[in-house]
Amino acid sequence: MTISMYQASVPVFVRTLTNLKGILAKAMVHAQAKKIDDSVLLAARLYPDMFPLARQVQIATDFARGTGARLAGGEPPAFEDSERTFAELVDRIERSLAFLRSLQPGAIDGSEDRSIVRAVRGVPYTFAGIDYLLQFALPNFFFHTTTAYAILRHSGIEIGKTDFIGPLN
């Protein structure tokens, strides 16, 4: 037995984006209770030249949608990067989840050797599907979802790793 490209991609993205949605919901409640404007936390960052929270969530959802779409041989729907509230970030995640759930396992399975061209640091790079997923997309996806978590944790939101890992099946 082996595992399929679908198993190693879409459900992994769905799980962690669902958990991230819960983390943002907790942050929204915290902000309301403390009378912190959403814009303050959406602009929070760990260092002046790092991306702020909103951008981390945008990039994470883009990696999830883009990877699913490209492994299936298509292109993802483009989303405008215009979120200004937690509710809008949650909505972006929900739209991304809906797209991921629309992808058929049969369209992604067998994509190990599919050529996928992406700009990496500004230069076009041709990946085999398996390398695109395991060497590039998953590390990037977890990098940005974890950084979103870290920004909120650093901002005093009461979340823990359990929120990030989520319930087990």
Added chain:
Amino acid sequence: MTISMYQASVPVFVRTLTNLKGILAKAMVHAQAKKIDDSVLLAARLYPDMFPLARQVQIATDFARGTGARLAGGEPPAFEDSERTFAELVDRIERSLAFLRSLQPGAIDGSEDRSIVRAVRGVPYTFAGIDYLLQFALPNFFFHTTTAYAILRHSGIEIGKTDFIGPLN
């Protein structure tokens, strides 16, 4: 075609731990140039009740070794959590890489359905191998490696996402 449990585990851990080693090496050079004692950065954290840098690296390496070993049907070598310098953290990563590289693909392939019991939040939980890897081990591994990066970035070390993602094959 499909992908194997080995492909989705050991090379993923090896790649990101190798990159983390490079990140710690940059932090070591920075600390020496600025005359910052290693202990200051190893104890740095993003919030008072979060684990500090050294612990993040310890846990990340433990997840990598433990996952590889358990998918292969064994137990990982236990490492003492005693690192006090960047050189010692780098050495822990190197010992973890040597262990990962000693694992035979044939011992891990076919472990999708292997029962793996782990304490999750203090309670024994029985995973199928595929769920252990994709739902638990990879998210935890990337959570702790990214948090280690984030602590150093927040501490002013001049690193970027390229250091985390690393060179592509």
